Amino acid sequence: DTAVSQTPKYLVTQMGNDKSIKCEQNLGHDTMYWYKQDSKKFLKIMFSYNNKELIINETVPNRFSPKSPDKAHLNLHINSLELGDSAVYFCASSQLGQGLEQYFGPGTRLTVT
């Protein structure tokens, strides 16, 4: 059983399109995250939700909108995609009280052409 799953694994799309990436965790965690790994390989936090409430919102263009329908799901919707959005996006989850041991999904490689 996959603990944190993301779909799709690969996403190739054209500039200007709108796309979504879905994330689900079956660990019973109350906190979920979205990270972006850019071309320089840094993993940077984008958003964090705790029990469906936004608790971290880094400096991210408002074209990126996270949505958490319940505490097991955190989806990422991106409007008007740009070339610079090409990256690997990782979803993760943890228990908030810990926040150290985060469980990551396998990543979604987004390529914008």
Place this chain on the structure above:
Amino acid sequence: DQQVKQNSPSLSVQEGRISILNCDYTNSMFDYFLWYKKYPAEGPTFLISISSIKDKNEDGRFTVFLNKSAKHLSLHIVPSQPGDSAVYFCAARGGNKLVFGAGTILRVKS
């Protein structure tokens, strides 16, 4: 503004020897430091952590050392095994978020 830096992009070690991965940080307010390991096409997995009030934490073959005065931490793997070949990310917790370094690729040769 890179608060967590891993200055060695890659490291190659012979099986059975010690692997030492290094990490430097700039923010003295970080309260925990962590190492994550990542295999290709997978997400990072938690390896080991250390509180800022400790200077050493050991878990089997993995030991993390923290030198607060130098704002430096290191991960020692002894003995290194081919299965340890992966990307190792150093991370630090500040507030309620983790700040990651760019990773070091470790290759363990058999």
